[in-house]
Amino acid sequence: MKQNDKRVIDRFIELALVDGESFNERMVADYLVAEFQKLGIKLCEDDTAGKIGGNCGNLYGFAEGRGKYADSEPILFCAHMDTVAPGNNKKIILNDDGTITSDHTTVLGADDRVGIAGIIEAYTEVLEEELDHPPIEFLFTVAEEVYGLGSAALDYSKIRSRIAFAPDCSGEYGVYSSCEPTLISFEVHIKGKASHAGYEPEKGINAIAVAAAAISRIKQGWADDHTTLNIGTIEGGSVTNAVPENCLIKGEIRSGVHEDAYQTMEYVESVFSEEAKSAGAELCIDKKERITVYRKDPEARAGSALDRYKRALGKQGRETLAKKSYGGSDINSLIKHGMDGLNIYGPMYNIHTTEEYTTVQEIVSFAELLKILMVLDWTE
Ligand SMILES: [Zn+2]
Numbered sequence: 001m002k003q004n005d006k007r008v009i010d011r012f013i014e015l016a017l018v019d020g021e022s023f024n025e026r027m028v029a030d031y032l033v034a035e036f037q038k039l040g041i042k043l044c045e046d047d048t049a050g051k052i053g054g055n056c057g058n059l060y061g062f063a064e065g066r067g068k069y070a071d072s073e074p075i076l077f078c079a080h081m082d083t084v085a086p087g088n089n090k091k092i093i094l095n096d097d098g099t100i101t102s103d104h105t106t107v108l109g110a111d112d113r114v115g116i117a118g119i120i121e122a123y124t125e126v127l128e129e130e131l132d133h134p135p136i137e138f139l140f141t142v143a144e145e146v147y148g149l150g151s152a153a154l155d156y157s158k159i160r161s162r163i164a165f166a167p168d169c170s171g172e173y174g175v176y177s178s179c180e181p182t183l184i185s186f187e188v189h190i191k192g193k194a195s196h197a198g199y200e201p202e203k204g205i206n207a208i209a210v211a212a213a214a215i216s217r218i219k220q221g222w223a224d225d226h227t228t229l230n231i232g233t234i235e236g237g238s239v240t241n242a243v244p245e246n247c248l249i250k251g252e253i254r255s256g257v258h259e260d261a262y263q264t265m266e267y268v269e270s271v272f273s274e275e276a277k278s279a280g281a282e283l284c285i286d287k288k289e290r291i292t293v294y295r296k297d298p299e300a301r302a303g304s305a306l307d308r309y310k311r312a313l314g315k316q317g318r319e320t321l322a323k324k325s326y327g328g329s330d331i332n333s334l335i336k337h338g339m340d341g342l343n344i345y346g347p348m349y350n351i352h353t354t355e356e357y358t359t360v361q362e363i364v365s366f367a368e369l370l371k372i373l374m375v376l377d378w379t380e
Pocket of ligand 1: 080112144168
């Protein structure tokens with residue numbers, strides 16, 4: 001194995017071993033601040049920790065451009081520091097077949113530590129080889145796995161780039177996320193009236209019954225061919241001998257069409273309010289738009305993020321592969337703030353499971369891909 005190839009693999013493993021579930025990214029941030037200092041970059045932390053209740057904020061760093069690209073427009077590379085649970089005390093196994101896994105008691109955390117490792121390696125090589133490059137911004141976010149809370153809380157006024165790449169898309173080599181939905185999460189609080197269940201049940205208003213009546217009327221799953229609706233949790237009542245006063249229902253809606261997400265939300269609200277009204281219960285619905293839809297035009301404009309990605313992959317003899325996502329990522333926030341962001345391939349499979357894996361070979365090619373993106377002259 002070449003020295004740089006070994007270096008990026010070691011880097012990935014080192015990073016994967018650092019605990020950093022969402023809201024607890026502190027140790028990952030400390031690692032990155034120290035490592036970027038060695039590369040001459042000061043990473044600054046923002047005030048997102050306080051805003052979202054985590055122990056760490058987003059990290060931002062800036063590298064001056066060099067040589068003939070010194071005055072080109074800057075580009076931004078973004079990766080998230082957090083992992084999903086179970087993500088602490090990992091054991092990383094480099095298998096004989098070239099795959100890298102955990103011991104299957106935790107996630108591997110290739111999502112998105114492989115993105116971070118690739119960005120560091122790519123920039124290190126750009127420096128070592130003294131390659132000309134445009135100004136580069138680095139953004140390492142927190143709580144991406146929780147509706148992208150970190151990138152949503154970022155102060156975008158300090159971002160100079162229009163073009164952004166976030167290697168956070170799982171799938172075959174060359175994938176990118178061509179669209180991501182609007183996601184609305186909601187909580188329905190039903191307040192009925194308690195009474196003794198055996199003595200005077202007629203005086204109570206059963207909050208669970210109201211919930212059941214409403215939920216049985218609501219079509220879950222596909223609301224239409226691009227919108228899903230799910231009621232995920234329900235809790236209510238406290239004892240069996242009282243008519244339950246409270247019931248709390250939590251759910252979410254995702255749609256490839258922004259307006260349809262809201263229309264579906266209205267439908268849910270109307271059904272719950274009809275049932276609450278007819279039973280005489282009180283109703284309170286909290287809803288929150290967690291991420292906002294985007295759709296990438298496959299006909300990439302020259303110089304756009306997708307065009308650059310296509311060209312960079314072309315230099316590796318590869319092609320782009322559009323992939324619909326139903327999740328959302330930091331890129332949703334970046335696009336919402338006017339940037340031309342692209343959620344690009346990162347070598348990670350079976351993400352968010354204890355069977356997550358990556359491969360040595362792909363990490364090596366992926367780091368090279370990022371390096372190409374950093375120094376690419378898209379006008380050529
Ligand atoms: Zn991710």
